Amino acid sequence: MARTPGRDKNGMKKGTWTPEEDKKLRAYVSRYGYWNWRKLPKYAGLSRCGKSCRLRWMNYLRPDIKRGNYTKEEEDTIIRLQGLLGNKWSAIASHLPGRTDNEVKNHWHTNLRKRLSQNTSLTSPQEATITENRSCDLEVGPKNMSETSPNNIFDFPINCPMPPQIVEGFASLHLSSSSRETSLSRCIEAVDFSNTECEASCDTYIAESSGSFWTEPFITDNNIESWLSLDESSLDFFY
DNA sequence: AACAATCGCAACCGCAGTCCC
DNA sequence: AGGGACTGCGGTTGCGATTGT
Numbered sequence: 001m002a003r004t005p006g007r008d009k010n011g012m013k014k015g016t017w018t019p020e021e022d023k024k025l026r027a028y029v030s031r032y033g034y035w036n037w038r039k040l041p042k043y044a045g046l047s048r049c050g051k052s053c054r055l056r057w058m059n060y061l062r063p064d065i066k067r068g069n070y071t072k073e074e075e076d077t078i079i080r081l082q083g084l085l086g087n088k089w090s091a092i093a094s095h096l097p098g099r100t101d102n103e104v105k106n107h108w109h110t111n112l113r114k115r116l117s118q119n120t121s122l123t124s125p126q127e128a129t130i131t132e133n134r135s136c137d138l139e140v141g142p143k144n145m146s147e148t149s150p151n152n153i154f155d156f157p158i159n160c161p162m163p164p165q166i167v168e169g170f171a172s173l174h175l176s177s178s179s180r181e182t183s184l185s186r187c188i189e190a191v192d193f194s195n196t197e198c199e200a201s202c203d204t205y206i207a208e209s210s211g212s213f214w215t216e217p218f219i220t221d222n223n224i225e226s227w228l229s230l231d232e233s234s235l236d237f238f239y
Numbered sequence: 240a241a242c243a244a245t246c247g248c249a250a251c252c253g254c255a256g257t258c259c260c
Numbered sequence: 261a262g263g264g265a266c267t268g269c270g271g272t273t274g275c276g277a278t279t280g281t
Contacts, residue, residue, distance in 0.1 A: 015274095016249075038266065054267075055250065090269060101269070106248050 012041075012049045017056055021046055025053055026061050059102045066098025070107060078104060078112060 006014045017025075028044035034057065037050035046053060059065075070078075074096055081092040089101040089108075096104060 014251075036266080050266085051252095051268095052250075058268090059249075087270065102249080105270075110247055 010049070011047070012052070013047045014052070017060075021048070022056070022061060025057060029057055029061070055102075059100045062100075064098055065100065070111075074099070075107075075112060078108060082108060082112075 013021075024044050024046055028040065032043075034040060034054070037054040040046075040050055041048045041053050044053070048056075077095055078092060081088075081095060085091050087105075089105040093099050093101040093104045
């Protein structure tokens with residue numbers, strides 16, 4: 001698991017951190033905070049580069065780190081946010097208290113993605129399409145909108161209970177301002193908000209989406225929270 | 240028991256964004 | 261304005277642990 005200790009070209013130590021190094025770093029940061037990661041190792045008595053110290057602190061030594069198994073709720077959150085934001089691990093981790101971006105990323109690559117693809121192979125072709133579209137690695141929405149054909153502006157699954165705010169967020173993330181409006185309306189047409197709640201919010205959304213709308217932040221915490229609070233059945237495909 | 244394959248995750252690397260002079 | 265220093269992020273790698281043969 002750990003890497004072989006070594007030295008970089010500047011003579012800085014690399015590889016696995018020893019308990020002594022952890023102790024020094026923890027003691028220093030606890031007492032003085034991290035005011036400058038580059039200079040910190042020198043003052044903390046560590047023969048490490050600042051980057052390595054920062055990583056070690058952020059991913060391992062921080063007192064608020066939660067370690068151990070992921071709960072179903074945490075996995076739900078990761079899946080939803082990964083589908084929504086793509087591989088924005090830092091943003092995803094910010095919604096999981098105590099979890100780090102590195103940990104979330106590792107968990108995704110080693111567990112969730114695998115389980116997702118296993119489930120895909122067990123489901124019908126139509127369901128598989130939906131499943132694939134919910135995973136970023138399997139392309140949730142185009143990574144590069146310029147590569148997307150006009151009629152396939154979003155690869156959102158039909159019948160996916162995707163709130164309009166989320167669609168809007170995706171549009172803003174991926175489209176240039178000049179093409180947003182056209183593409184977004186096409187996208188909204190393409191998505192079947194099959195339940196009445198979605199339909200109603202979609203109407204409201206379209207009515208409101210004018211004027212200064214595009215200048216507003218496209219994905220707010222409220223957007224994300226509402227997306228996260230969707231009925232758990234929307235993740236049935238996964239479990 | 241020995242070896243190979245796979246898994247899990249800590250750590251590294253390169254790049255982009257931000258800040259400051 | 262622009263250039264260097266620094267930070268933060270996401271992708272990738274390395275290697276011990278675990279599992280399978």
